[in-house]
Amino acid sequence: MKIFYLHCRSMAVAMLHPVKRHFLLSLFLLLAGISLVGCGASSGNGSEAEGEGEIVIGLTDAEGDFASYTVDVLSLTLTKANGAVVETLPLSTRVDFAQYTEMTEFLTAATVPNGVYVKASMLLDYSD
Numbered sequence: 001m002k003i004f005y006l007h008c009r010s011m012a013v014a015m016l017h018p019v020k021r022h023f024l025l026s027l028f029l030l031l032a033g034i035s036l037v038g039c040g041a042s043s044g045n046g047s048e049a050e051g052e053g054e055i056v057i058g059l060t061d062a063e064g065d066f067a068s069y070t071v072d073v074l075s076l077t078l079t080k081a082n083g084a085v086v087e088t089l090p091l092s093t094r095v096d097f098a099q100y101t102e103m104t105e106f107l108t109a110a111t112v113p114n115g116v117y118v119k120a121s122m123l124l125d126y127s128d
Contacts, residue, residue, distance in 0.1 A: 056109045057088065059095060070096040072125040078112060079119040086112050092125075
C-alpha cells in the first residue's frame with residue numbers, strides 16, 4: 001500500500017482549530033485509502049503497459065460537531081513515480097463535508113496514464 005500526502009497551502013495542520021485538524025486528518029486518511037486502478041493491455045515483457053486507465057475518486061468525512069462544512073476543491077492531482085503530475089479534477093467543485101458523514105460523495109472520474117502513482121495532492125479553498 002502506498003501512502004499519499006495531502007498538501008494544503010499556507011496551513012500548518014498542528015496549529016489549526018481542532019475541528020479543521022480533525023477534518024484534515026479524516027481527509028488525509030481517505031486519500032491514503034484511495035486505490036488507483038488502471039486498466040490496459042500488458043506488453044508481456046515486464047515493462048509498464050502503455051495506455052490509460054480510469055480512477056473514481058470519492059470523499060467522505062467523519063462525524064463532527066458542525067452543521068455545515070463547505071469548501072471548494074480547487075485541484076486534485078496525482079504524482080507518478082517519475083515525477084509527472086496528472087490533474088484529475090477539470091473544474092473546481094463545492095463540497096459540504098458535513099452532509100457526507102455516513103456516505104461518500106462522488107467527486108470525479110478521470111482517465112489517467114497507466115503507471116505507479118506515489119502522491120495525491122488536494123487544494124482546498126476555505127474562504128467561503
